[in-house]
Amino acid sequence: MRVKICGITQPEQSIAIASLGATALGFICVPSSPRYVTTSQIQAAVAQLPENIDKIGVFANASIDAIKQIVIDSGLTGVQLHGDESPEFCDQLRQALSNIEILKAFRILTPEQLQTTANYTNYVDTLLFDAYHPQQLGGTGKTLDWKMLQQYSSNRPWFLAGGLTTDNIIQALSQVNPSGIDLSSGLERAPGDKDLAKVALLFERLGRWGDGEVGRWGDGEMGCRGDGE
Numbered sequence: 001m002r003v004k005i006c007g008i009t010q011p012e013q014s015i016a017i018a019s020l021g022a023t024a025l026g027f028i029c030v031p032s033s034p035r036y037v038t039t040s041q042i043q044a045a046v047a048q049l050p051e052n053i054d055k056i057g058v059f060a061n062a063s064i065d066a067i068k069q070i071v072i073d074s075g076l077t078g079v080q081l082h083g084d085e086s087p088e089f090c091d092q093l094r095q096a097l098s099n100i101e102i103l104k105a106f107r108i109l110t111p112e113q114l115q116t117t118a119n120y121t122n123y124v125d126t127l128l129f130d131a132y133h134p135q136q137l138g139g140t141g142k143t144l145d146w147k148m149l150q151q152y153s154s155n156r157p158w159f160l161a162g163g164l165t166t167d168n169i170i171q172a173l174s175q176v177n178p179s180g181i182d183l184s185s186g187l188e189r190a191p192g193d194k195d196l197a198k199v200a201l202l203f204e205r206l207g208r209w210g211d212g213e214v215g216r217w218g219d220g221e222m223g224c225r226g227d228g229e
């Protein structure tokens, strides 16, 4: 299972979190977020990280040109689209950035919304299901209704996100079977400041719960770029 820790703002925390077991780190490129980081901050973190860690930039309703520039300048290996981007936009981004993972995030409130995400599977590598919040796009600490995901299956790998913590992660994984999990505010002392003790506890609990096996995008069944339907 992939484990993405999102909202990293400090290069030294990114190295520590990668060493603790994260397979992917997320950098928020949304200027209104308290976890926003500049291209040079991302570049500084990425330069110190091992190659086998996925480095994901999180965007919301940004232009293709703006995303492309940040990816090229910072060395990101993936882009997470967390706004209201259309399937056509995802397709165009794929044409513009052929070698990076494209994740589409959805803020899910109803089973009908979950169904409409099927419109994206031809255009993105990975889906991510987050909680809906009326004012905030992400990093809300709110959980979504995991029951909606119990019968969910897709030809794309998918992340469970939204309000995951060291206290509820095993309960969540007992109910749903995602390809990856994404955590942010549940591991923080303050927005953008991760509590490394909580991150360590997360990996301890994950290790005790399952076989502790983690993988990154491109490893075996996790990699789907180029896969057929």
Ligand SMILES: O=C(O)c1ccccc1NCC(=O)[C@H](O)[C@H](O)COP(=O)(O)O
Residues within 6 Å of the ligand: 006, 007, 026, 028, 030, 033, 034, 035, 058, 059, 060, 082, 130, 137, 138, 139, 140, 141, 142, 161, 162, 163, 164, 182, 183, 184, 185, 186
């Ligand atoms: O984290 C943010 O501040 C943020 C702002 C704008 C768009 C997306 C954002 N975060 C995206 C993430 O991938 C978070 O990890 C995800 O929303 C889960 O957050 P949390 O509920 O705090 O675990």
